[in-house]
Amino acid sequence: xxxxxxxxxxxxxxxxxxxxxxxxxxxxxxxxxxxxxxxxxxxxxxxxxxxxxxxxxxxxxxxxxxxxxxxxxxxxxxxxxxxxxxxxxxxxxxxxxxxxxxxxxxxxxxxxxxxxxxxxxxxxxxxxxxxxxxxxxxxxxxxxxxxx
Numbered sequence: 804x805x806x807x808x809x810x811x812x813x814x815x816x817x818x819x820x821x822x823x824x825x826x827x828x829x830x831x832x833x834x835x836x837x838x839x840x841x842x843x844x845x846x847x848x849x850x851x852x853x854x855x856x857x858x859x860x861x862x863x864x865x866x867x868x869x870x871x872x873x874x875x876x877x878x879x880x881x882x883x884x885x886x887x888x889x890x891x892x893x894x895x896x897x898x899x900x901x902x903x904x905x906x907x908x909x910x911x912x913x914x915x916x917x918x919x920x921x922x923x924x925x926x927x928x929x930x931x932x933x934x935x936x937x938x939x940x941x942x943x944x945x946x947x948x949x950x951x
Contacts (some may be wrong), residue, residue, distance in 0.1 A: 807922045
């Protein structure tokens with residue numbers, strides 16, 4: 804069996820692994836972007852509420868309502884910090900998935916390069932075989948002409 808044929812299963816495996824790694828990278832990248840957008844929304848929401856509080860008239864809020872408002876803003880602050888931590892984890896996951904994809908892509912390139920070399924060598928071998936057969940036929944024809 805030709806080397807190029809023996810490499811076909813390896814080519815399929817490396818191709819599938821590279822595609823799987825690319826899909827995983829794309830998925831985590833989308834999750835990262837979604838979480839970044841959530842952070843922007845939380846910050847905007849917090850800014851809106853803080854602005855509303857700062858623009859209120861003195862005495863507009865009772866003591867308990869003011870305390871509830873402050874508590875709500877503190878909860879938003881905690882949610883923002885938690886979202887930042889989530890983003891850090893997704894960024895780390897993204898970098899890990901990116902390295903995995905790059906490794907898979909490089910392996911695929913290496914296997915494809917090896918396959919190309921084998922195909923080229925096999926083509927050259929086939930050309931030499933054909934040329935040898937042509938040369939043999941020509942020699943045989945020349946010998947027959949000399950004999951006749």
